[in-house]
Each structure stands twice: as structure tokens, then as C-alpha cells.
Amino acid sequence: xxxxxxxxxxxxxxxxxxxxxxxxxxxxxxxxxxxxxxxxxxxxxxxxxxxxxxxxxxxxxxxxxxxxxxxxxxxxxxxxxxxxxxxxxxxxxxxxxxxxxxxxxxxxxxxxxxxxxxxxxxxxxxxxxxxxxxxxxxxxxxxxxxxxxxxxxxxxxxxxxxxxxxxxxxxxxxxxxxxxxxxxxxxxxxxxxxxxxxxxxxxxxxxxxxxxxxxxxxxxxxxxxxxxxxxxxxxxxxxxxxxxxxxxxxxxxxxxxxxxxxxxxxxxxxxxxxxxxxxxxxxxxxxxxxxxxxxxxxxxxxxxxxxxxxxxxxxxxxxxxxxxxxxxxxxxxxxxxxxxxxxxxxxxxxxxxxxxxxxxxxxxxxxxxxxxxxxxxxxxxxxxxxxxxxxxxxxxxxxxxxxxxxxxxxxxx
Amino acid sequence: xxxxxxxxxxxxxxxxxxxxxxxxxxxxxxxxxxxxxxxxxxxxxxxxxxxxxxxxxxxxxxxxxxxxxxxxxxxxxxxxxxxxxxxxxxxxxxxxxxxxxxxxxxxxxxxxxxxxxxxxxxxxxxxxxxxxxxxxxxxxxxxxxxxxxxxxxxxxxxxxxxxxxxxxxxxxxxxxxxxxxxxxxxxxxxxxxxxxxxxxxxxxxxxxxxxxxxxxxxxxxxxxxxxxxxxxxxxxxxxxxxxxxxxxxxxxxxxxxxxxxxxxxxxxxxxxxxxxxxxxxxxxxxxxxxxxxxxxxxxxxxxxxxxxxxxxxxxxxxxxxxxxxxxxxxxxxxxxxxxxxxxxxxxxxxxxxxxxxxxxxxxxxxxxxxxxxxxxxxxxxxxxxxxxxxxxxxxxxxxxxxxxxxxxxxxxx
Numbered sequence: 159x160x161x162x163x164x165x166x167x168x169x170x171x172x173x174x175x176x177x178x179x180x181x182x183x184x185x186x187x188x189x190x191x192x193x194x195x196x197x198x199x200x201x202x203x204x205x206x207x208x209x210x211x212x213x214x215x216x217x218x219x220x221x222x223x224x225x226x227x228x229x230x231x232x233x234x235x236x237x238x239x240x241x242x243x244x245x246x247x248x249x250x251x252x253x254x255x256x257x258x259x260x261x262x263x264x265x266x267x268x269x270x271x272x273x274x275x276x277x278x279x280x281x282x283x284x285x286x287x288x289x290x291x292x293x294x295x296x297x298x299x300x301x302x303x304x305x306x307x308x309x310x311x312x313x314x315x316x317x318x319x320x321x322x323x324x325x326x327x328x329x330x331x332x333x334x335x336x337x338x339x340x341x342x343x344x345x346x347x348x349x350x351x352x353x354x355x356x357x358x359x360x361x362x363x364x365x366x367x368x369x370x371x372x373x374x375x376x377x378x379x380x381x382x383x384x385x386x387x388x389x390x391x392x393x394x395x396x397x398x399x400x401x402x403x404x405x406x407x408x409x410x411x412x413x414x415x416x417x418x419x420x421x422x423x424x425x426x427x428x429x430x431x432x433x434x435x436x437x438x439x440x441x442x443x444x445x446x447x448x449x450x451x452x453x454x455x456x457x458x459x460x461x462x463x464x465x466x467x468x469x470x471x472x473x474x475x476x477x478x479x480x481x482x483x484x485x486x487x488x489x490x491x492x493x494x495x496x497x498x499x500x501x502x503x504x505x506x507x508x509x510x511x512x513x514x515x516x517x518x519x520x521x522x523x524x525x526x527x528x529x530x531x532x533x534x535x536x537x538x539x540x541x542x543x544x545x546x547x548x549x550x551x552x553x554x555x556x557x558x559x560x561x562x563x564x565x566x567x568x569x570x571x
Numbered sequence: 572x573x574x575x576x577x578x579x580x581x582x583x584x585x586x587x588x589x590x591x592x593x594x595x596x597x598x599x600x601x602x603x604x605x606x607x608x609x610x611x612x613x614x615x616x617x618x619x620x621x622x623x624x625x626x627x628x629x630x631x632x633x634x635x636x637x638x639x640x641x642x643x644x645x646x647x648x649x650x651x652x653x654x655x656x657x658x659x660x661x662x663x664x665x666x667x668x669x670x671x672x673x674x675x676x677x678x679x680x681x682x683x684x685x686x687x688x689x690x691x692x693x694x695x696x697x698x699x700x701x702x703x704x705x706x707x708x709x710x711x712x713x714x715x716x717x718x719x720x721x722x723x724x725x726x727x728x729x730x731x732x733x734x735x736x737x738x739x740x741x742x743x744x745x746x747x748x749x750x751x752x753x754x755x756x757x758x759x760x761x762x763x764x765x766x767x768x769x770x771x772x773x774x775x776x777x778x779x780x781x782x783x784x785x786x787x788x789x790x791x792x793x794x795x796x797x798x799x800x801x802x803x804x805x806x807x808x809x810x811x812x813x814x815x816x817x818x819x820x821x822x823x824x825x826x827x828x829x830x831x832x833x834x835x836x837x838x839x840x841x842x843x844x845x846x847x848x849x850x851x852x853x854x855x856x857x858x859x860x861x862x863x864x865x866x867x868x869x870x871x872x873x874x875x876x877x878x879x880x881x882x883x884x885x886x887x888x889x890x891x892x893x894x895x896x897x898x899x900x901x902x903x904x905x906x907x908x909x910x911x912x913x914x915x916x917x918x919x920x921x922x923x924x925x926x927x928x929x930x931x932x933x934x935x936x937x938x939x940x941x942x943x944x945x946x947x948x949x950x951x952x953x954x955x956x957x958x959x960x961x962x963x964x965x966x967x968x969x970x971x972x973x974x975x976x977x978x979x980x981x982x983x984x
Contacts, residue, residue, distance in 0.1 A: 224908025224932070225915035254904045254919070256933025289901025290934045394887045396902075397909035474807045474887065474971070475979055482980025488702025489809075491667045495637025496810035502638035506667070519637070520669025521703045558887070558980075560973045566888055567895025567972075 161331045165537070166452055166554070167434045170427045172336040180332035181311035183343035183368035185210040185408030188313035190320030193301030195249030195287070195294075203301030204320035206244040206347075206364055207274040207309055210408040214370075215241035216377035217282065218384050220401035226253035227263035227293075228283035229400060235267065235279060239373030241406055242280035244364055245270035245302050246321050248349070250287040251360065253399040262295040269299040273306030284402045286323055286349065286360040318347035321362050324565060325351045329439045335367075335428040337421040340413040342369040344425075346432055350440040351393065360398035361388060363436060369425060370409030375417055379426050380405040387433035392555045393444035394562070395472035405429075441554045446561030451480050452539045453553050458546015462498055466542060467553045469497035477558035480538060485529045487515045490540060498544075507543030574744045578950070579865055579967070580847045583840045585749040593745035594724035596756035596781035598623040598821030601726035603733030606714030608662030608700070608707075616714030617733035619657040619760075619777055620687045620722055623821040627783075628654035629790035630695065631797050633814035639666035640676040640706075641696035642813060648680065648692060652786030654819055655693035657777055658683035658715050659734050661762070663700040664773065666812040675708040682712040686719030697815045699736055699762065699773040731760035734775050737978060738764045742852045748780075748841040750834040753826040755782040757838075759845055763853040764806070773811035774801060776849060782838060783822030788830055792839050793818040800846035805968045806857035807975070808885035818842075854967045859974030864893050865952045866966050871959015875911055879955060880966040882910035890971035893951060898942045900928045903953060911957075920956030 162169035169175075182188060185208050190201040217238045219229050232238065245266050252259045263283050270281035285293065308316075318330040329348040334341055343366075350361035371379070384403055415421045441450050455467045470476055475489040487508050494506055508516035511532035513524050532538070556562075575582035582588075595601060598621050603614040630651045632642050645651065658679050665672045676696050683694035698706065721729075731743045742761040747754055756779075763774035784792070797816055828834040854863050868880045883889055888902040900921050907919055921929035924945035926937050945951070969975075 221912040222905070222908035223911035223914035223917040224904050224919065230916070251901070254901060254929055254932060254934055256931065259933070288899075289904055290929065291901075292934065396886055396888050396905060397912075399905055399908055473809060474975070475809050478976055478979030481976065484980060486701075488664070488667060488704075491637050491702055492635070492809060492812055495635035495812055498636035499634040499810075501636035503643070504636040506637065516667055516703065518669065519667060520672070521667055521705065558976055560976050562887070563891055563894065563971055563973050563976060566891030567897060 162431065162435055164435065164438050167431055167438060170431055172424055173428045173431065174334040176332040176334060182314050182345050183366050183408060184410035185368055186366045187309040187311050188317035189305040189308035189310060190313065190316030191301050191305045191308060193297040195247060195297065201316055201320040202247055202249045203298060203305055204246040204317040205270065205273055205302055205305035205309065206317055208242050208406055208408045210410050212409050213240065213242055213406055214373040214376050215239060215404060215406045216373065216380040218380060218403045220398055222397050222399050224254060224399050226251050226285060226400040227255055227259035228252055228285045229402065230260060231263040231267055231283050232402065235264070236282055237279040239377070240280060241282050241404065242276040243270050243274035244282045244284060244404060246284040246362060247298055248286050248321050248323050250285060250291060250293040251289045251400050252285040252293040253289040255292050258292055262293050265295045265299055266302065269302040273302050282404055284362050286321060286362055286400050289399060314345055314347060321347065321349045323349065323351065324445055325349050326443050329436055331432060333428065333432065335425060337413060337415065337424045339421045340411065342367055342411045342413050344428055344432060346436060348436045351443045351445050360400045361440065363388065363403040365405045365429070368408045368411035370412070370414045371407040375415060375422060376405050376407050379429055382426065383429045383433045386430060387437040390553050391437045391441050392471040392553060393441060438554055441556045444556030445565045446559040447556035448559050449480050449557045450537050451555045451557065452537065453542065454550065455542045455544065456547065456550045457544025458548055459544065460549040462544060463549040463551050465497040466494045466544065467551050469493040470540065470542070471553040471555035474558050477555065481557035481559045483534045485510055485533045490542065491516060494542060505545055509541040511539055575844065575848055577848065577851050580844055580851060583844055585837055586841045586844065587747040589745040589747060595727050595758050596779050596821060597823035598781055599779045600722040600724050601730035602718040602721035602723060603726065603729030604714050604718045604721060606710040608660060608710065614729055614733040615660055615662045616711060616718055617659040617730040618683065618686055618715055618718035618722065619730055621655050621819055621821045623823050625822050626653065626655055626819055627786040627789050628652060628817060628819045629786065629793040631793060631816045633811055635810050635812050637667060637812045639664050639698060639813040640668055640672035641665055641698045642815065643673060644676040644680055644696050645815065649695055650692040652790070653693060654695050654817060655689040656683050656687035657695045657697060657817060659697040659775060660711055661699050661734050661736050663698060663704060663706040664702045664813050665698040665706040666702040668705050671705055675706050678708045678712055679715065682715040686715050695817055697775050699734060699775055699813050702812060727758055727760060734760065734762040736762065736764065737858055738762050739856050742849055744845060746841065746845065748838060750826060750828065750837045752834045753824065755780055755824045755826050757841055757845060759849060761849045764856045764858050773813045774853060776801065776816040778818045778842065781821045781824035783825065783827045784820040788828060788835060789818050789820050792842055795839065796842045796846045799843060800850040803966050804850045804854050805884040805966060806854060851967055854969045857969030858978045859972040860969035861972055862893050862970045863950050864968045864970065865950070866955065867963065868955045868957065869960065869963045870957025871961055872957065873962040875957060876962040876964050878910040879907045879957065880964050882906040883953065883955070884966040884968035887971050890968065894970035894972045896947045898923060898946045903955065904929060907955060918958055922954040924952055
């Protein structure tokens with residue numbers, strides 16, 4: 159199975175997927191170990207290190223008003239343009255844990271610095287799991303030391319496993335990317351299945367390349383591609399306290415990517431496709447997800463287009479209809495109306511899988527049998543036309559299933 | 572079982588509940604008939620009439636940008652301060668039905684005027700049911716004529732049944748209210764189980780009194796009490812295209828309620844308790860609802876307090892935890908943080924059923940066994956303290972259950 163397996167994400171021609179045995183890009187090593195945070199005994203502490211002193215990096219975080227301790231440490235105590243290592247754990251988010259939690263995150267950073275042989279500000283910290291429970295520092299720092307001994311260029315799979323929580327499958331890829339200046343490598347490890355949206359969500363994503371980028375270029379590329387990927391998905395409309403995306407560039411390939419060059423454009427295309435596909439995997443692995451929806455909204459008002467897309471993607475009624483394979487487009491009209499109060503009568507156009515069901519706010523006759531068949535697939539596309547033109551957005555979202563309820567009604571107990 | 576059966580709504584001492592045989596307040600008659608809109612053959616057309624020419628009234632409607640035809644007719648073609656009749660149907664919302672739908676709503680209004688012997692602007696129209704399907708005018712207008720022949724002071728139960736959709740139980744009450752100027756009657760019929768929030772939702776509510784109020788006083792009382800009741804509930808965070816609340820005052824008791832009088836205060840208290848209890852019944856009958864939550868948010872910023880209450884009440888993670896009897900308060904912190912982006916670190920206080928679980932943004936040790944027992948009841952109260960003081964709000968919300976998914980994944984198919 160190819161990584162790029164979705165009709166909504168085009169794999170660029172200059173990108174090649176590598177097989178199972180691929181190592182990380184030159185300069186990187188990773189490991190994942192078990193320190194006992196997960197009741198299952200599964201891998202729960204990950205360490206990712208770049209051995210190159212000229213490594214550049216960029217990072218993006220959740221916009222929540224309740225920031226987890228590891229996010230605070232990243233924002234306050236890291237040189238985000240020159241990260242050399244990431245320490246991450248699953249099983250506990252270290253969020254709503256106050257000063258003791260902040261101390262634990264600092265201890266993780268210090269253990270990571272020791273493990274990677276770098277200064278503390280070069281080490282990012284990321285956590286995911288239950289909120290409001292103190293993360294015990296001792297097993298985690300011990301796990302980081304153990305991971306340091308296990309660091310390996312082939313450690314990507316274990317690292318990815320160590321950041322998974324309710325994820326049903328791993329979200330990971332190793333790519334070769336042909337740039338005009340030479341061929342570079344890109345690898346990425348990602349997790350996320352719930353508490354996803356409206357920003358990129360808990361959702362951790364780590365991307366490595368051996369291309370040589372300035373920290374500014376890395377920041378630009380990560381910023382643009384995160385906006386088009388992790389910012390455009392919703393599982394449950396819930397913004398996590400811990401969302402983190404980090405791009406690290408070792409430069410070990412010797413291929414320099416200069417600002418506004420063809421190399422930058424091509425690498426950007428590769429990152430864009432990679433992050434969009436990973437974002438889609440988050441939705442596909444959304445807790446209890448059976449079907450994935452894509453809503454495309456066009457119109458003249460950029461803010462209105464965004465609001466309608468969010469309202470549709472987050473609507474439990476739309477999501478339940480998606481789950482049931484029910485072409486109940488009235489709920490799409492309802493969600494759009496809710497997003498744009500006081501605009502009635504709204505001349506709304508709605509298509510489901512290219513079948514127009516509503517024109518100018520009014521139901522239109524259509525082939526109901528064809529529509530019922532179209533919404534029975536694993537991916538369903540909704541298009542909404544608002545008045546005017548020039549603005550467009552898309553959002554990917556999961557359905558609402560019995561399984562989502564089961565997972566989330568039984569989480570901590 | 573008393574109508575006022577919830578610890579969160581106090582029944583005023585001057586309000587008495589009447590038994591099953593109670594008629595409507597003096598001047599009112601109602602009926603409900605079956606015209607074939609409901610596949611089940613159940614009652615689906617309701618007619619409510621005041622025989623008093625001095626009847627005053629007030630109305631409130633959804634703020635959706637996608638307004639159903641009956642709402643457009645009410646807003647554009649009614650004298651909302653002097654309504655004499657209501658025609659209502661279930662089984663079809665007459666929403667997203669364009670000009671033909673508007674004509675059908677006008678035909679319902681005309682049939683209602685004929686039935687009540689009044690001018691068309693004195694007749695309000697309300698519909699609830701599926702969106703985006705043309706409502707056939709003929710069976711409905713025929714049903715209205717049939718209902719006219721069945722009008723009766725004891726017709727409240729049939730009228731209430733005729734406006735129900737996925738409602739599992741009727742939401743209806745008949746009261747006697749002692750005012751300084753004399754005793755008056757209040758009756759109310761309400762429906763709603765899904766597409767509930769953030770404004771009062773499909774949600775129809777009709778209230779009758781034989782007190783004599785000016786249209787301005789009726790409007791003031793309805794406006795204030797709707798804001799404190801139907802505006803403060805959420806089943807699924809979805810705003811309907813059809814929400815309608817109408818208060819009609821026949822004046823037939825001879826008791827005048829003057830502005831800013833003790834009579835107005837007492838009648839307002841009675842309406843307030845009645846509408847709050849009806850709003851609670853909407854939540855309790857929320858699709859698939861097993862447990863009802865109440866969130867109270869205090870702080871210094873009125874807008875922030877509102878946003879946090881909505882975010883908590885609408886969060887599928889909080890709702891699923893409520894369903895599972897899971898004291899997972901981290902999701903409350905998450906929802907609050909999502910509602911207030913960029914405010915970290917937020918010194919959040921959280922209590923569940925008076926057990927403090929978070930102080931100043933940090934988990935506090937608590938009796939987990941007592942907490943687990945407290946969230947196992949049918950009603951769970953959450954309190955959230957934000958920085959500052961002076962602002963406070965409450966919201967009632969349902970849980971998210973397997974049954975909600977089942978109902979909404981199988982609705983039209």
C-alpha cells in the first residue's frame with residue numbers, strides 16, 4: 159500500500175516512497191522504549207536526535223489557553239530554530255499540572271540534553287495522554303537514558319510507536335525527494351486520533367530532512383504546510399493542550415535549499431503532500447472513524463467560508479449522517495446557517511459527490527439512488543457554494559460513530 | 572411526578588401545578604390531528620386559537636442564516652404582537668424549500684386564518700422535521716381544517732403531540748399563578764430533542780396565559796425568560812432553522828399585568844421557572860440522553876465566561892465522559908483552553924459536584940472515590956472559575972451516547 163493513497167492528496171512526481179527498511183535522513187537517530195506510563199506495557203518514551211551541529215529547525219504549537227507543561231518548556235526554554243533533539247512521551251499529557259508539571263518537563267529536557275550531548279535549549283519536549291495527572295519524572299527520565307542507548311538510524315518505527323495513544327495504526331513515512339540541487343531525504347512520524355481540531359491537534363508530528371535549510375526557511379515551510387494540513391482537519395472539533403509539530407533539518411545531504419529557489423518550491427511541495435496525507439491519516443484514524451468527509455466551501459467572504467467549513471466538519475448531526483451513509487443534506491444547510499447568523503435568506507448551493515442537492519437555498523430534484531450509493535463509500539465529498547467568489551477552503555473530518563462514544567466514555571475509567 | 576422535579580429550577584411558591592384534566596387558560600382552544608406527514612400515522616398538525624379579540628403576543632425565532640419558510644412567514648407576514656392563532660406541523664421542517672416552500676407556509680397561514688376566523692397576519696406558522704423536502708400543502712391545509720373542527724379547551728395534549736418529532740416524552744404543563752391582582756392561568760407546550768443550541772433550538776414552544784398584558788410587556792417577559800432558558804441549553808450544539816417560541820395572552824382572566832408592577836414580577840418568575848424547566852426537559856430528552864450536565868462559569872469577562880460554558884457544553888469529549896460517568900476533568904480544562912486561545916497560562920479552577928479537582932490551572936488531590944460516585948448520578952454539575960469576578964453564566968447539556976449516534980445515523984434512511 160502506498161502512503162499517498164487518497165484521491166484528495168496528489169503525490170508529487172519528484173517524491174519517491176521508501177520501503178520498510180528505510181533509515182532516517184542522514185544525521186538522525188531515534189529510539190522508543192517502555193517506561194511504564196502505558197498500562198499496556200507498550201513503548202511510551204521516544205527520543206529523536208540529530209548528530210549534526212548545524213541542524214536548523216522550526217516548530218508550531220497549539221493555540222489553547224491551557225498549555226501543557228512541555229509546550230510551555232518548548233516556548234520558553236528552547237531555541238526553536240536550532241533544536242537538536244526531541245524527547246516525547248505518551249500515556250500522560252503533563253497538562254493542568256502546574257509548577258510541578260513544569261519541573262517534570264524541565265527534567266525531561268535535561269535528560270534529553272544529557273542523552274543527546276547538547277545544551278538544554280536544543281531539546282524540545284512533547285507529551286500526549288491523560289490531562290490533569292502528574293507525570294512521574296523518574297520513570298520518564300530513566301526511559302530517556304535507556305532510549306539514548308538504543309538510538310539508531312533505523313529507530314523511526316519505535317519512536318513513532320512511543321508517541322501513539324488511541325491511534326489504531328502508525329502514521330509514518332520515509333521519502334526521497336529530487337530537488338534541482340540533488341536528492342534529499344524526508345521522514346516523518348505523527349500521532350493523533352482524538353482531540354483533533356480546530357488547530358492542528360493532540361497531534362504530535364516530527365519531520366526530519368537532511369536538506370540544508372536556514373531556520374527562517376524551515377519556519378516558513380513548516381508554517382505554510384501546517385496551515386494547509388493539520389489546521390484543516392477535525393475529528394471532534396476539540397483543540398488539544400499539547401499539539402506540537404517540529405521540523406528538523408540536519409543539512410547532512412549537502413543539498414542547500416535557498417529562499418525562493420526551485421529547490422525550496424520542490425521541497426515545499428513534498429512537505430505539503432506529506433503533511434496533508436498525515437493529516438488525512440489522523441482523520442482516517444479518528445476515534446471510531448469509519449468514513450472520512452471532505453468539505454470544500456467557496457464564496458466571496460474568506461471568514462464566512464472558514465466558519466461554514468468548520469461548522470459542517472464539527473457538526474455531530476453531519477458526522478452521524480456521514481457515519482450512517484445517510485445523504486441528509488438538510489443538516490449541511492443547517493450547519494451553514496448556524497455559522498452565518500442573520501444572513502437569511504442565504505442562497506446556498508450544496509453538492510454531495512458532484513450531485514447537486516440544493517441551489518440558491520432550495521432543494522433540487524436529484525437521483526436519490528445515485529446519491530445514496532455515493533455516500534456509501536469510505537470517502538465522501540461535500541461542496542458548498544456561498545454568495546460571491548474568490549475565497550475557498552477545505553476541511554477533512556471524521557464521522558461520529560458508536561465506537562467514538564465507546565472510546566471516549568470509557569477513557570480514564 | 573411534579574413538573575418542577577429538578578434541583579436546578581426552583582418552583583416559585585405562588586405557582587401551583589394543575590392535574591391531568593386541566594384545560595387551557597380561559598380563551599384558548601387547541602387540537603392536534605394526523606394528516607399523514609409522519610410515517611407512523613401519529614398526530615402531525617396542531618392548531619392553537621385564542622378566541623379573545625384583545626389577545627396580545629410576543630415571539631422569538633432562531634438566528635440561523637438558513638431560515639425555514641414558516642419562520643420567514645412569521646417574521647414577514649405576521650403581526651407578532653397580536654397573534655390569535657398558531658398552526659404547526661411536525662414531520663417536515665419546510666426549510667431549504669425556497670419559493671414553493673414559502674407559498675406552502677402562506678397556505679398554512681391562510682388555512683389557519685380560515686379555521687380561527689381571523690385575518691392572516693394574526694396566524695403564526697411553525698414546522699419541524701426533515702430539512703430540504705417540499706412540504707405537501709394539501710394534506711396540511713386539510714389537516715388544519717380538520718383540527719378546526721376538533722378545537723377544544725382540553726386540546727393541549729393533542730396539540731403538544733402534534734409538534735413532537737424524536738421527542739421521547741411530552742413537554743407540557745398547566746399552572747395556576749397567584750398574582751397580587753388575582754389568580755391567572757399559564758399553560759405551555761414544547762418540543763425538542765435534537766438540533767438544540769446555541770440559541771433556543773428545533774425547539775418549538777407555545778405559552779398561553781389568560782392574564783392581560785400589553786404586547787410590549789409580553790415581549791419583555793418572553794425575551795428575558797427565553798434568554799435564561801432555551802438560550803442556555805445544548806444537546807448537540809446545533810442551531811435549528813425553525814426554532815420558534817410564542818407567548819399569547821388572552822386577557823380573559825381580567826387580571827391586568829402592568830409594566831414594572833408586582834404582578835409583572837410574579838408572572839415573570841412563573842414564566843421563568845416554567846421555561847427553564849421546559850428547557851431542562853429538552854436536554855433530558857436530548858437524543859440518546861442518559862445524564863444531564865450543568866456547567867456554571869464565573870469570572871471577570873462576560874464574553875469569556877459565555878465562550879467557556881458553550882465550549883464545555885458542546886464538547887463531544889466532555890459529553891462522552893458525562894455519558895460514561897467518567898470524572899475526566901482534563902477534558903473540561905481542554906475545552907476551556909480552546910475557548911480562550913492565547914491566554915495561557917490560564918489559572919483555571921474546576922469543581923465537579925463541589926469536589927475541587929483543579930486550582931489555579933493545576934490538578935489538586937481529591938477523593939477520587941467520592942468523585943466517581945458523584946458523576947454516576949443522573950445530573951452532574953460542573954463549576955469553572957476563570958480569573959476575575961462579576962460575570963456568571965450557566966448552561967444545561969446532554970451527554971453523548973450510542974443512542975445519539977444510532978438516532979442520527981439512521982434518521983432519513
